[in-house]
Amino acid sequence: MPTTVWLWALPPVAVLALVFLYPLALVVQESLAPGAYAEVFASASFREALVTTVWLAVAATVGCLVLGFVLALVIAFVPFPGGKAVSKFIDVFLSFPSFLITLALLFLYGTVGMANGIWTDVTGDPAGPFRFLTTPWGVLLAEITYFTPFVMRPLLAAFSQMETAQLEVASSLGARPLRIVRQVILPEALPALAAGGSLVLVMCLNEFGIVLFTGAKGVTTLPMLVYSKAILESDYASACVVAIVNVALSVGLYVLYRGVSRRAGA
């Protein structure tokens, strides 16, 4: 009996090995070309991309956590008509690709977008003051917008299981809302925050569409560098080295996320 159980597991594993593990092994092999690592690590563009990727991902994660916590708090604990619809909207939002946000931001804050249009209409200046879209700040805004729902979903699930009597008791004992949030809700929300936050961190490290659509020459992240090395420069050895660094970063964090979310019971 045990052998047949293992035999049944073989076909999907064989498929995965052929289409994913073997290609990944080839990337590792290609990255080991003589001098490839030394050359990439010595290049300024790689170090810059590494720093940009990490700070953007960390900043976006912090932004998503703060924003997601506040929004989920209002939906869950200060209920209003239409709150259900907002939760549905968030689910739908999650199913859209990330680059749509950058496309929308071009109309909102682009050189001829809504914000600059209002500015020139009101002040009569020839050009508006909003020109941050092609800087890392534009990418940061897009990432916070797109990934906040990924924090809100586990939070809303955690809040819906919370005993509301706890809040009533704390409130009847004279605790003010901010204190209830800090001392009652936040400790309960920590596992969900940790799980959502580490997922968002991994996804931000891997994000490509938002950066590509920004079209900024000044913002290069690791996935962007992999793309430009491989497709634009046909330098596969360097692309594979950058890819390995990116994989090491995100898989390491992902293992952390799985550990955290298992503890959170998510």
Next chain:
Amino acid sequence: MLVHSRTGKWTAWVLFTVLFVPLFALPLLVILAASFSTHWSGAFPSGPTTAHYAAAVRGESLQALTTSLVTAVTASVVALTVGTWAALAAAALGKKGKRVLDALFMLPVAVPSVVVGLAVLVAFSQPPMLLNGTRWIVILAHTVLVTAFAHQSVSAALRRLDPMYEQAAASLGARPSYVLLRVKLPLLLPSLTAAAGLCFALSMGELSATMMLYPPDWMPLPVLIFTATDRGSLFTGSALAVVLMAATLLALLAVSRIRTRASYR
């Protein structure tokens, strides 16, 4: 419940609206508005037109839409088959074996999609399996990317499944294949359709790996949206984006209808 005073409640709601509307509702509205206009030089778009949609349903754009649909359906079906098979096989294994199998199938989620694209490109540009330049390399990469999500949702559903049903069936003399086909899979149907919707939506919007792989004759919709906006045709791009969102939503809606019908059984 948290805030009892009237002013407190209104403060919370105003804060929510101020954060939520510009960040989440406005982007989608803006794309919708832009897709019906020709200019955007002031506060609001101008020059109402439906020409972008007329262009979006013929020629290159129509081809991109069918390309995306075919890719997404194929990738979802294959991913669902492989992912479900792996989840069922993993559940039958011991605790250790299950953990290894789950970890293997979750790995593509953690690996950046661009790297999945690069790996597939490196592996399938060589003679033993030469797929580069064909549509199959795009479909293959999408399948790899969405299989992890199919596996994840099916194995989560399997964990919640009451083992009493299959035990009862087996104790009444049902063979393993009968238990699987007539008991387990029907019980899993709601989560299978949910997983199918997820896979479809992910594949429809996939850009990262596709950018590394697409051949000229197999250009999915997201790539077309990128090339349109990259050459400055933002309004055409947003009409295409609305088409992409509508197609995704319709598919999700259809899938959720199957789910509600299945859950009545």
